[in-house]
Amino acid sequence: MHSIKSTFSHDTWVMPYLRKYKWLLVLVLFLGLMTYLSAAALMFNSGYLISEAARRPDSIIYIYVPVVLARAFGIARPVFRYSERLTSHNWVLRIVSDFRKKLYQAVETKATAIKQTHQTGDILSILADDIDHIENLYLRTVFPIVIGWLLYLFIIIGIGVFSWPVALLMALLLAVIVLVMPLISVAVNGAREFKQKQIQSQFYTSLTDEVLGLTDWVISGRYHDFMALQTKPIDEIAALRKKDHFFQWWRGLGVQVFFLLTVLTLLIWSGVAFTSTKSLANWVAAFSLALFPIVEPFLEISQGASEWPIYQQSIERVNALSNDEPEVPKQETLTVPVKTIDVNHVTFSYPGDDRVILKDVSLSIKRGEKIALLGPSGTGKSTLLKLLLGDETATNGSVTINGTPITHLQDQRAQLFGVLDQQPYLFDTTVMNNIRLGNLNATDEQVKAAIEAVELKPLIESLPDGYDTEVQESGSRFSGGERQRLSLARILLQDAPIIILDEPTVSLDPITERHLLDTVFNVLKDKTIIWVTHHLAGIDHVDQVRFLEDGAFDMQGTPKDLYHDEPRFRKLYELDAGKIE
Amino acid sequence: MIDRRLFDFPGIKPRVVMIAVLMLIQSLMIIIQARALSVAVVGLWNQQALATIVVPTAIFAVSFMCRHAITVAQNRVFYPFVEKTTGDMRERLMTKLFRLGPSIVEKTGTGNMVTMALEGIDKVQTYLMLIIIKIMDMGITPWVILIYIAFLQWKEAIFLLIIYPVIILFMIILGLAAQSKADRQYEGYTRLSNNFVDTLRGLGTLKQLGLSKKYAGNVYQVSEDYRKETMSTLRIAMTSTFALDFFTTLSVAVVAVFLGFDLMDGKILLLPALTILTLAPDYFLPVRNFANDYHATLNGKNALQAVLDVLEVPETKDRDELKTFTWDENASIKFDDVSLTYDEAKKPTLSHISFDVHGFRKVGIIGASGSGKSTLINLIGGFLTPDKPDHISLNGQKLPHLSQEQWQFNSIYIPQSPYLFHATLRENVSFYQPHATLQTVETACEKAGLTDWIKTLPDGLETMIGEGSRGVSGGQAQRIALARAFLDDKRRVLLFDEPTAHLDIETEAALKEDMLPLLDNRLVFFATHRLHWINQMDYVLVMDHGKLVEQGTPAELAAHEGPYTRLRAEMGGLHALD
Structure with a gap:
C-alpha cells in the first residue's frame, strides 16, 4: 500500500489522464458493471421463470414478464460487453x-544534437515499452479491479435490501476474494513476478x-561454457515461474472455495427466508443461480493485482523522466549576419564528474573560415561541438557568436x-519529404535543385518512383554515401551560415569518402565550417587544422604549414596516404 | 490452430490420455454438481425444511470442489511435460545457434534471435499449456453434458446441439474477416511503435533542423489517426467475440424460455428443467474459454513455428574432416576455383577464387567496398560454406569447407569492432584461454599496449567492461583483441577485417606499432582499405566485384600498370600538400 502511495505521490502520467478523460472512464466502468449485472440477472430471472412455470399457472401471462426479460438480459449482456470493450480500447488509445x-x-x-549513442537508443525503446505497460495497467489491472469492486458493492447492497446480517456475511466472504486475495497476490506473486522480470532482463542482456x-x-x-552460461538464469526463472503457476492455480481454487461459501450462504438464507409461501419459494432458484456468472470478474481481480509491480516500475521510470526540466536562459535574437564565433578560455567538466574534459580552450573562427578538428576519441571533440551548439554550457569561459552567448x-x-553527423537520420517517408525537412517552405524545384547540387539527381531520377521513392526505415533504401548526400541536400535547403561536420565519413570507404568530401566542400564553399574528422583525407580543403589532445589544443596551423613544419603531422599524413616507404 | 508437429514431442501422448481421463471425471462432477444443486433448490421450492436438503447440498459442495480441484490437477499433470519440452527446446535452439554460427544471426537479426530464445519460448510454453487442455476441454466436456441433457429432455439437447456449429461457423466467418484486417492493423501498429521509437532516435536530427518542437504535434496526430483507424477495425474484430457472446448468452435465455413453456404444459418437471438450466452455461463455457485465449494461442503458435523452423535449418556437416591440424611453417592453404553464392542471391558473391599460401605469411586483401573482401575473410574463417565441396584444401587434404573444428582452433578473427563481452577485462582478454594465469594475461596486455590504460582503471584487470559497463574506445577494443591473440600462442592464423578503418589516425598509428610484432610467425589474412598496411604485407590479393583480379607481392604488383596500381591511385588519392 505504501509503495503504491509513493509511486503516485509525484505522478504526472497516470492520474492527470484519469481526470482528463473522466467521463469516458465512467462510461467504461458503467458498461463493465452492466455486463456482469446482466449476466447475473439472466440467471436470476431464468431461475425464477422456470420455478414459476413449474407451478403451472393458469395463464401464460404469469410468466410473460420473465420470458421477455430473459430475452432482454440475454441480449443486453453481449451488447454491454461489446460496447465496454470498444469504449475501453478507445479510451486507452486516446x-x-x-x-x-x-x-x-x-x-x-x-x-542533444550531437552523437546519439546506441545506448540512448535502447533507453528510448525501454521508455516506449513503458507506455505500452501503462496501457495494460488500465486494461488488465485498473478496469477489472474497479469493476469488480463496483459489482461487490452492488451485491452487498442488493442483499442488504432483504437482510442486513446476510449482507454482512456476504460482504465478509466476498471481501476475501476482492480485497484479501489481491493483496496477498501483490505481496507474494507480485514480488516473484518482479524478481522474475529482473532475472529475465539480466538474462536478456x-x-x-x-x-x-x-x-x-x-x-x-x-x-x-556457452551452454552453461544460460543454465543458471533459465533454472532460476523456471523455479520462479513454477511457484508462480502453482500459486495461481491454488489461488484460483481458493477463490472458488469462498465463492462456494457465498452460494451456500444464499441457498441456506433463501431456504430460511423464502419458504413460507409457494410464490415466495419461486425466488430460491433465482438467488441460487444468480451468482455463478459473477465468478469470472472476481478471478480477474487477483491476476490484475499481481501484475502491479511491473507497471509500478514503468510508472516510476516515466515519472522520473518528466519531473526535472532543464532551465533555459532568456533568449535573444541575432539580427546581423554571423561575423565571428569565439570560444574564450573554456573549461568544461560534466556535472557530477570531476574529470576535466576541456582545459582553457580558446578558438576564434571568422565568417567563411573552414577549420578541421582532430584528436583521439575521448579528448573532448564531441564536447566542444556540444558547447558550440549550446547543448552544454561551459563551466568556465564562454562560447559566443558576434559576442552573444550561444546559449x-x-x-x-x-x-x-547546419549539422552533418556520422549517421544522419532519414525518416521513413519519401526522398522529397526528407529533404524538405531542411526548409518546410521550399518548393519542389528548390528540393530538386538541392538534390542536383549533391550529385544525386541521376540516381534519384533513375528510380521508378523518382523523388517519391520511400527511403525506408533509417534510410536503408540507400547506401551510406548516398544517405550522407541526401542529408547534405537537406542542409543546403536549411541554408544556415555555420556548418558542423561531425565525422561524416567515418563509415565510408576511401573512394566514397573522397568524392563526398569534394562535394561537401564544393557546395558549402561560402559557409563557415567546423569539421571533426578522424583522419587526414580531404584535409587540404580547410584553412586551419587543430589537434585536440587531452582537452587542450596541441598542433595547429594551415595544412601546408603543418606538413612542412611538423614531422608528426607529416608522418600521419603519409600513413593516411598509404605512401610506400 | 494446432501445429501437427506438436504431437511429435516425446511424452505428449500419455499426458494427453491422462488429461482426457481427468476431463471426463470433471464433466461428471459438473453434472453431479448441477443435479445436486437442483435437488436442493427443488426441495426448498417444495417448501421442505432446511434439514432435508443437507445431503444434496453437501454433494453439491463436494462435487463443486472436486470440479475445481481437477482443474488444478490437470495443470499439475501437464505442467512438468510443458516445462521439460520448452526447456529442451531452448537448449536445442542455443545448440543450433552455436552450430550454425553468425550466419543464422545475420539472417534472423540479433534482436529477433534473442527474442525468440526468450519470449518466443515463453510464448510456446503458454501455448502448450493452453492449447492441449483447452482443446480437450472443448472435445469432451460439452458432449458429456449434452448426452446427459438428452436423457433429461431431448428437445433442449437438440437445440443446444444445433446452435453449437452455428456459433463456430459465425466465429470462423467473422474471425476470418476480422483477422485479415486485424493482421494488417497489427502490422500498422508495429510500424507505428517502431516509427515512434525511430522518431525518438531521430530527435537529434530534428533538433539540428529546428523542427523538434513542432514535431510533438505530429507525433500526437499520427497516434490519433492510428487510433481512429484501429477503432474501425476493432469494431469488426470484436464482432466475432460479440457473435459468440450473443449466441451463447441468448441460447441460455432461449433454453430457459423453452423450459418455462414445457413446464407450463407439464411436459417436464422442475428438477430436470432446473438441472438443464444450470448446465446450459457450462455447455458453452469451453468454447468461450477457447475464444478468450485465442490471441495468446495464435501468438504461441507463430512462436512455435518460428522456433521449429530454426531448429530445422540444416547444420554444416562434416566439421571434423580435418583430424589433427596445426598451422606451422610447412602448412599450406589452397583455394582452387572457389565460388560462393548467398541463398537468395542470383549471382555469386565470390567467383573463381584461386590462391595458394604456404607457411607464415602476411596476406593483404584489398578492394573497393562491395568487392567481396569481408566475404572472403568469412569464407576463410569457416563462417560461410562455398558452393561446391573439395575446392579448398589444407596441407593437400581436400575439404568441403573451412568450418573445420581443427582449423577454427587455429584461428583468431579480429573484425572492425571486436566484440567485448560484458565481463571483466581479464575474462575478455582470456576468452580463448579461460584458464590462463594472471601473469600470462598481464604479459599479453603489456604486448598489446594496454598496461598504461589498465593502470587508470578502478579495478585494473578486474574492471567490468562491455555493453552497459565502462566505455571502451575503438582503439582500446582493438588492443584487447590483440591481447587475446598474444595470449593464445597456439592460434597461428589471424583473420583481420578492416581492424583500423574507423579509428582516428593517431590511434591507428600507435596501434599499428603494437600490432606489427603479432603478425610475425603467423598466417595473416588482412582485409583493409587503409593502404599503409600493404607496406607490411608479403602478398596481396586484389578483389573487384567478387573476383580475384590480381595477386602477388606488393613489389611485383607495383611494378606494372594493373588493377592494384589503379586501386592505389584511386584510394590513396590525397591531394598533395607539398
Missing part, C-alpha cells in the same frame, strides 16, 4: 496518443551478449547551424 506526445516532449528537452559475440564463441570452441541564441539555432 491516452496513449497523449502519452506519446508527452514522452516525446520530455525526451526532446534533453536530447547476457543472451544478447552471447549472440553478438557468437563469432568468438564459435571460434573458441567453448560449447559447454542565449537557442531559438535561432536552426537558422545558425
Whole structure:
C-alpha cells in the first residue's frame, strides 16, 4: 500500500489522464458493471421463470414478464460487453496518443544534437515499452479491479435490501476474494513476478551478449561454457515461474472455495427466508443461480493485482523522466549576419564528474573560415561541438557568436547551424519529404535543385518512383554515401551560415569518402565550417587544422604549414596516404 | 490452430490420455454438481425444511470442489511435460545457434534471435499449456453434458446441439474477416511503435533542423489517426467475440424460455428443467474459454513455428574432416576455383577464387567496398560454406569447407569492432584461454599496449567492461583483441577485417606499432582499405566485384600498370600538400 502511495505521490502520467478523460472512464466502468449485472440477472430471472412455470399457472401471462426479460438480459449482456470493450480500447488509445506526445516532449528537452549513442537508443525503446505497460495497467489491472469492486458493492447492497446480517456475511466472504486475495497476490506473486522480470532482463542482456559475440564463441570452441552460461538464469526463472503457476492455480481454487461459501450462504438464507409461501419459494432458484456468472470478474481481480509491480516500475521510470526540466536562459535574437564565433578560455567538466574534459580552450573562427578538428576519441571533440551548439554550457569561459552567448541564441539555432553527423537520420517517408525537412517552405524545384547540387539527381531520377521513392526505415533504401548526400541536400535547403561536420565519413570507404568530401566542400564553399574528422583525407580543403589532445589544443596551423613544419603531422599524413616507404 | 508437429514431442501422448481421463471425471462432477444443486433448490421450492436438503447440498459442495480441484490437477499433470519440452527446446535452439554460427544471426537479426530464445519460448510454453487442455476441454466436456441433457429432455439437447456449429461457423466467418484486417492493423501498429521509437532516435536530427518542437504535434496526430483507424477495425474484430457472446448468452435465455413453456404444459418437471438450466452455461463455457485465449494461442503458435523452423535449418556437416591440424611453417592453404553464392542471391558473391599460401605469411586483401573482401575473410574463417565441396584444401587434404573444428582452433578473427563481452577485462582478454594465469594475461596486455590504460582503471584487470559497463574506445577494443591473440600462442592464423578503418589516425598509428610484432610467425589474412598496411604485407590479393583480379607481392604488383596500381591511385588519392 505504501509503495503504491509513493509511486503516485509525484505522478504526472497516470492520474492527470484519469481526470482528463473522466467521463469516458465512467462510461467504461458503467458498461463493465452492466455486463456482469446482466449476466447475473439472466440467471436470476431464468431461475425464477422456470420455478414459476413449474407451478403451472393458469395463464401464460404469469410468466410473460420473465420470458421477455430473459430475452432482454440475454441480449443486453453481449451488447454491454461489446460496447465496454470498444469504449475501453478507445479510451486507452486516446491516452496513449497523449502519452506519446508527452514522452516525446520530455525526451526532446534533453536530447542533444550531437552523437546519439546506441545506448540512448535502447533507453528510448525501454521508455516506449513503458507506455505500452501503462496501457495494460488500465486494461488488465485498473478496469477489472474497479469493476469488480463496483459489482461487490452492488451485491452487498442488493442483499442488504432483504437482510442486513446476510449482507454482512456476504460482504465478509466476498471481501476475501476482492480485497484479501489481491493483496496477498501483490505481496507474494507480485514480488516473484518482479524478481522474475529482473532475472529475465539480466538474462536478456547476457543472451544478447552471447549472440553478438557468437563469432568468438564459435571460434573458441567453448560449447559447454556457452551452454552453461544460460543454465543458471533459465533454472532460476523456471523455479520462479513454477511457484508462480502453482500459486495461481491454488489461488484460483481458493477463490472458488469462498465463492462456494457465498452460494451456500444464499441457498441456506433463501431456504430460511423464502419458504413460507409457494410464490415466495419461486425466488430460491433465482438467488441460487444468480451468482455463478459473477465468478469470472472476481478471478480477474487477483491476476490484475499481481501484475502491479511491473507497471509500478514503468510508472516510476516515466515519472522520473518528466519531473526535472532543464532551465533555459532568456533568449535573444541575432539580427546581423554571423561575423565571428569565439570560444574564450573554456573549461568544461560534466556535472557530477570531476574529470576535466576541456582545459582553457580558446578558438576564434571568422565568417567563411573552414577549420578541421582532430584528436583521439575521448579528448573532448564531441564536447566542444556540444558547447558550440549550446547543448552544454561551459563551466568556465564562454562560447559566443558576434559576442552573444550561444546559449542565449537557442531559438535561432536552426537558422545558425547546419549539422552533418556520422549517421544522419532519414525518416521513413519519401526522398522529397526528407529533404524538405531542411526548409518546410521550399518548393519542389528548390528540393530538386538541392538534390542536383549533391550529385544525386541521376540516381534519384533513375528510380521508378523518382523523388517519391520511400527511403525506408533509417534510410536503408540507400547506401551510406548516398544517405550522407541526401542529408547534405537537406542542409543546403536549411541554408544556415555555420556548418558542423561531425565525422561524416567515418563509415565510408576511401573512394566514397573522397568524392563526398569534394562535394561537401564544393557546395558549402561560402559557409563557415567546423569539421571533426578522424583522419587526414580531404584535409587540404580547410584553412586551419587543430589537434585536440587531452582537452587542450596541441598542433595547429594551415595544412601546408603543418606538413612542412611538423614531422608528426607529416608522418600521419603519409600513413593516411598509404605512401610506400 | 494446432501445429501437427506438436504431437511429435516425446511424452505428449500419455499426458494427453491422462488429461482426457481427468476431463471426463470433471464433466461428471459438473453434472453431479448441477443435479445436486437442483435437488436442493427443488426441495426448498417444495417448501421442505432446511434439514432435508443437507445431503444434496453437501454433494453439491463436494462435487463443486472436486470440479475445481481437477482443474488444478490437470495443470499439475501437464505442467512438468510443458516445462521439460520448452526447456529442451531452448537448449536445442542455443545448440543450433552455436552450430550454425553468425550466419543464422545475420539472417534472423540479433534482436529477433534473442527474442525468440526468450519470449518466443515463453510464448510456446503458454501455448502448450493452453492449447492441449483447452482443446480437450472443448472435445469432451460439452458432449458429456449434452448426452446427459438428452436423457433429461431431448428437445433442449437438440437445440443446444444445433446452435453449437452455428456459433463456430459465425466465429470462423467473422474471425476470418476480422483477422485479415486485424493482421494488417497489427502490422500498422508495429510500424507505428517502431516509427515512434525511430522518431525518438531521430530527435537529434530534428533538433539540428529546428523542427523538434513542432514535431510533438505530429507525433500526437499520427497516434490519433492510428487510433481512429484501429477503432474501425476493432469494431469488426470484436464482432466475432460479440457473435459468440450473443449466441451463447441468448441460447441460455432461449433454453430457459423453452423450459418455462414445457413446464407450463407439464411436459417436464422442475428438477430436470432446473438441472438443464444450470448446465446450459457450462455447455458453452469451453468454447468461450477457447475464444478468450485465442490471441495468446495464435501468438504461441507463430512462436512455435518460428522456433521449429530454426531448429530445422540444416547444420554444416562434416566439421571434423580435418583430424589433427596445426598451422606451422610447412602448412599450406589452397583455394582452387572457389565460388560462393548467398541463398537468395542470383549471382555469386565470390567467383573463381584461386590462391595458394604456404607457411607464415602476411596476406593483404584489398578492394573497393562491395568487392567481396569481408566475404572472403568469412569464407576463410569457416563462417560461410562455398558452393561446391573439395575446392579448398589444407596441407593437400581436400575439404568441403573451412568450418573445420581443427582449423577454427587455429584461428583468431579480429573484425572492425571486436566484440567485448560484458565481463571483466581479464575474462575478455582470456576468452580463448579461460584458464590462463594472471601473469600470462598481464604479459599479453603489456604486448598489446594496454598496461598504461589498465593502470587508470578502478579495478585494473578486474574492471567490468562491455555493453552497459565502462566505455571502451575503438582503439582500446582493438588492443584487447590483440591481447587475446598474444595470449593464445597456439592460434597461428589471424583473420583481420578492416581492424583500423574507423579509428582516428593517431590511434591507428600507435596501434599499428603494437600490432606489427603479432603478425610475425603467423598466417595473416588482412582485409583493409587503409593502404599503409600493404607496406607490411608479403602478398596481396586484389578483389573487384567478387573476383580475384590480381595477386602477388606488393613489389611485383607495383611494378606494372594493373588493377592494384589503379586501386592505389584511386584510394590513396590525397591531394598533395607539398
